[in-house]
Amino acid sequence: MTADSYHVVGEPIRDTKAPAGDIKDRWDTRRFEAKLVNPANRRKLSIIIVGTGLAGASAAATLGEAGYQVTSFCYQDSPRRAHSIAAQGGINAAKNYRNDGDSIYRLFYDTVKGGDFRSRESNVYRLAQTSVEIIDQCVAQGVPFAREYGGLLDNRSFGGVQVSRTFYARGQTGQQLLIGAYQALERQVAAGTVDMHTRHEMLELIIVDGKARGVIVRDMVSGEIESHFADAVVLATGGYGNVFFLSTNAMGCNVTANWRAHRKGALFANPCFTQIHPTCIPVSGDYQSKLTLMSESLRNDGRIWVPKAKGDARPAADIPEEERDYYLERIYPAFGNLVPRDIASRAAKNVCDEGRGVGPGGLGVYLDFADAIARLGLASVEAKYGNLFDMYAKITGENPYQTPMRIYPAVHYTMGGLWVDYDLQSTIPGMFVTGEANFSDHGANRLGASALMQGLADGYFVLPNTINDYLADGPFVPVDETHPAAIEAKQLVEDRIATFLAINGSRTVDSFHKELGQIMWDYCGMERTDEGLRTAIAKIRELKAEFWRDVKVSGVNEELNQTLERAGRVADFIELGELMCIDALDRRESCGGHFRAESQTEDGEAMRDDENFAYVAAWGYGGEDGKPILHKEALEYEYVEMKQRSYK
Amino acid sequence: MTGSGDTSKDMDLKLRVWRQRGPKDDGAMVEYDVPAVSPDMSFLEMLDVLNERLTLEDDDPIAFDHDCREGICGACGVVINGIAHGPEVTTTCQLHMRSFTDGDVIDIEPWRSGSFPVVKDLVVDRGSLDRIIQAGGYISAPTGTAPDAHAVPVPKDDADAAFDAATCIGCGACVAACPNGSAMLFTAAKITHLGLLPQGQPERDSRVLDMVGQHDAEGFGGCSQIGECTAVCPKGISLSTISRLNVDLLGALRSTYAK
Numbered sequence A: 001m002t003a004d005s006y007h008v009v010g011e012p013i014r015d016t017k018a019p020a021g022d023i024k025d026r027w028d029t030r031r032f033e034a035k036l037v038n039p040a041n042r043r044k045l046s047i048i049i050v051g052t053g054l055a056g057a058s059a060a061a062t063l064g065e066a067g068y069q070v071t072s073f074c075y076q077d078s079p080r081r082a083h084s085i086a087a088q089g090g091i092n093a094a095k096n097y098r099n100d101g102d103s104i105y106r107l108f109y110d111t112v113k114g115g116d117f118r119s120r121e122s123n124v125y126r127l128a129q130t131s132v133e134i135i136d137q138c139v140a141q142g143v144p145f146a147r148e149y150g151g152l153l154d155n156r157s158f159g160g161v162q163v164s165r166t167f168y169a170r171g172q173t174g175q176q177l178l179i180g181a182y183q184a185l186e187r188q189v190a191a192g193t194v195d196m197h198t199r200h201e202m203l204e205l206i207i208v209d210g211k212a213r214g215v216i217v218r219d220m221v222s223g224e225i226e227s228h229f230a231d232a233v234v235l236a237t238g239g240y241g242n243v244f245f246l247s248t249n250a251m252g253c254n255v256t257a258n259w260r261a262h263r264k265g266a267l268f269a270n271p272c273f274t275q276i277h278p279t280c281i282p283v284s285g286d287y288q289s290k291l292t293l294m295s296e297s298l299r300n301d302g303r304i305w306v307p308k309a310k311g312d313a314r315p316a317a318d319i320p321e322e323e324r325d326y327y328l329e330r331i332y333p334a335f336g337n338l339v340p341r342d343i344a345s346r347a348a349k350n351v352c353d354e355g356r357g358v359g360p361g362g363l364g365v366y367l368d369f370a371d372a373i374a375r376l377g378l379a380s381v382e383a384k385y386g387n388l389f390d391m392y393a394k395i396t397g398e399n400p401y402q403t404p405m406r407i408y409p410a411v412h413y414t415m416g417g418l419w420v421d422y423d424l425q426s427t428i429p430g431m432f433v434t435g436e437a438n439f440s441d442h443g444a445n446r447l448g449a450s451a452l453m454q455g456l457a458d459g460y461f462v463l464p465n466t467i468n469d470y471l472a473d474g475p476f477v478p479v480d481e482t483h484p485a486a487i488e489a490k491q492l493v494e495d496r497i498a499t500f501l502a503i504n505g506s507r508t509v510d511s512f513h514k515e516l517g518q519i520m521w522d523y524c525g526m527e528r529t530d531e532g533l534r535t536a537i538a539k540i541r542e543l544k545a546e547f548w549r550d551v552k553v554s555g556v557n558e559e560l561n562q563t564l565e566r567a568g569r570v571a572d573f574i575e576l577g578e579l580m581c582i583d584a585l586d587r588r589e590s591c592g593g594h595f596r597a598e599s600q601t602e603d604g605e606a607m608r609d610d611e612n613f614a615y616v617a618a619w620g621y622g623g624e625d626g627k628p629i630l631h632k633e634a635l636e637y638e639y640v641e642m643k644q645r646s647y648k
Numbered sequence B: 001m002t003g004s005g006d007t008s009k010d011m012d013l014k015l016r017v018w019r020q021r022g023p024k025d026d027g028a029m030v031e032y033d034v035p036a037v038s039p040d041m042s043f044l045e046m047l048d049v050l051n052e053r054l055t056l057e058d059d060d061p062i063a064f065d066h067d068c069r070e071g072i073c074g075a076c077g078v079v080i081n082g083i084a085h086g087p088e089v090t091t092t093c094q095l096h097m098r099s100f101t102d103g104d105v106i107d108i109e110p111w112r113s114g115s116f117p118v119v120k121d122l123v124v125d126r127g128s129l130d131r132i133i134q135a136g137g138y139i140s141a142p143t144g145t146a147p148d149a150h151a152v153p154v155p156k157d158d159a160d161a162a163f164d165a166a167t168c169i170g171c172g173a174c175v176a177a178c179p180n181g182s183a184m185l186f187t188a189a190k191i192t193h194l195g196l197l198p199q200g201q202p203e204r205d206s207r208v209l210d211m212v213g214q215h216d217a218e219g220f221g222g223c224s225q226i227g228e229c230t231a232v233c234p235k236g237i238s239l240s241t242i243s244r245l246n247v248d249l250l251g252a253l254r255s256t257y258a259k
């Protein structure tokens, strides 16, 4: 393989620090071999945790309780508002409470297969093992999961699997899990072990003697640029789906913390692995600011179809049964409407490209509950999905109990993220990355209800065991704002802000963000081609130059300035967007959510190329005008046989 | 302003918006004409479009809190024509312009409460709600100590009722709507959520005493059962949670004095 003109190839990554031995024992081995810190010494050690979503709040609560001095940051006005709050459908765990053949091995197997053999076996196995403890922990905290009449926990099934292992709290599972973690966090705030800073945005990482030792944050109310120091830094800053402008992510989700760390030396892994979720409410106009997910759980009972004939504009009710194409049930009889997300999304795109889409602009397919209502009764459908149906009705003005929902795929989740080893440590010593912000467990496609599982596994159970090993060598030499590295990092932030405010151009930040999003959607979305990606890279470079020449950021730094906040995020998204395209260009195979039109089977399914691409692409920053450096981590499968996925 | 193509239903609106530079500045209502608003827009998208225009006109865009835009994070919230979250019982972000008609004049103000100081324009500081949770709105369950999730069954009715109370998003609309500026509905939702579960029993007394104590210390007013809170609550938190809080409070006070 030769490097294309956009990147250079660096040293491969040989050691991910996963212990050797039987996969079942690796996590035990690591926990046993990791150094411990005795409780009296923990009080002398400090940890900065950026982010209070499931991954960050659970870690802060656990490490605070353990006795470390924790400082936490989030950009919202309360830690409870982190984007995890919006997760709807549920959280997986290999409890096998249904006695339907589930097991840790099966959850592991499903996740490796669902990720299309681009994740690490050791990490995924640990995730499956830990899943069981998560549910226990959450129930103990008072998370009100759905229960059956006998008082035991209820389960549902999710896409890409054939067992019922998903625990849920109506359509608000993320909310309930986050509130559990948030309450545990606030308990530590009251106990004085966690110092919580809301409305503070991390804008730089401070590295001293090669170790992550602090962060520069902006107080979003006063504009003050502050330096904070600790013995270790944890980034739990979430995913970067908003690079597409329109996504199901919260408006403030951003890549800034991760990107700043990347520029300082952290490798960014598999940036092009993004998940496009099949069931979202279609775009209604160009003022649209975000897209709303309709939980995948709806696919348990809803049937997806389009008219058989092109351009059939009759209302759904007037289209007789034999003129409807339930295309997922037809193409994938084994999994039907429950095929994994990437497959369902691409199938929707294909039928719309054929001219059989429904609704304005033909960019939609039906998700129909008529059969479910007839089979289960209205009341039972309402009990299961009521809040989702209400949300749909509010947004579209249509009643989904009477007419089928219209749905279309939208950007939802990013499997890529900062590269971490088995300990969740990045390539910068002392900087750990948890939750959606890291790349570790989902390969090229994440299964439903697995992100909540991973966020909580990382925060409650994995990081608190592995970070000790690093901290046992501390406390490290004290640093404060007079250290040259701190001064330099702060200066960098101040200069950047001054530049934004000085440009005073003619285009708004959002107009750049929308343009970037359109480029990404058109060329680095559901289908990618060599030519398209090259076009995208050229367009993004032009956009970047124009941004720094012509963006308009009004107001001043010394007050709440939401335009300034967004300018910083969009500037980083533009750079990330380019790296995503470069990564997608390098990966000349289709796998999971990454579909290269050049690599497909005769019937249009994704075709992996294991011989050439069974690796994690971990990118090093190449400098402002330099080329990114590709470090490959080879993936090996000992416990799951690599084969082309088939859901037929 | 352009919509989805069909512009026949577009509306011309006049907004009167509370503008306040910072916590210590005086504020005032400022008028803006907003033409051609599509009924399919959300209320916040309408403000986005206005803000884009203000930016290009060298005016300061209107600051407002928001994040998920799905009615779940609780970040958004303004008083619209005198009603917290506006004319529909939902969050501000889930309000759509089809709830308004051409020619409407819309007043937009921040949550008004002494315990929610204004930060800028429509943004207020709701840190007081976090501090009420800090006082006792949790179950002490250190990580790793939990028994199997099925060790303690919870009757479905209790679990469902606990869930209903737990859906509070901490938006603060109840406070903004209350003539007494009370945060009792918010506090009672948490007391109810945790108090209905077996896991919540050991700390039930201390929880209610500490949370109500913090509620009062933050300067929120007392509850006189007016019910304006539940009328605007986007999650339909019921007044019965406050009755439950009162029962718990009496019980806790009784056992404290008995000791």
Ligand SMILES: Cc1cc2nc3c(=O)[nH]c(=O)nc-3n(C[C@H](O)[C@H](O)[C@H](O)COP(=O)(O)OP(=O)(O)OC[C@H]3O[C@@H](n4cnc5c(N)ncnc54)[C@H](O)[C@@H]3O)c2cc1C
Pocket: A050, A051, A052, A053, A054, A055, A056, A073, A074, A075, A076, A079, A081, A082, A083, A084, A085, A086, A087, A088, A089, A090, A091, A173, A174, A200, A201, A202, A203, A236, A237, A238, A239, A248, A249, A250, A253, A254, A256, A257, A293, A412, A413, A434, A435, A436, A437, A448, A449, A450, A451, A452, A453, A455
């Ligand atoms: C609509 C929706 C539904 C979903 N449903 C499900 C589901 O049913 N099941 C499932 O498993 N997964 C689901 N997911 C995915 C899942 O919710 C997320 O992947 C997961 O919650 C991410 O958690 P996190 O803790 O990593 O990050 P987040 O929850 O995104 O938290 C990020 C935190 O970082 C902070 N932050 C970010 N940048 C900065 C910065 N620069 N400075 C300071 N702080 C910063 C934020 O304030 C926030 O506190 C869903 C996602 C969406 C969008």
Ligand code: SF4
Pocket: B167, B168, B169, B170, B171, B172, B173, B174, B175, B185, B186, B189, B229, B232, B233, B234, B235, B236, B237
């Ligand atoms: S009780 Fe209702 S109105 Fe009050 S904070 Fe909770 S959700 Fe908002």
Ligand code: FES
Pocket: B065, B066, B067, B068, B069, B070, B071, B072, B073, B074, B075, B076, B077, B091, B092, B093, B094
């Ligand atoms: S923006 Fe999250 S509830 Fe409105």
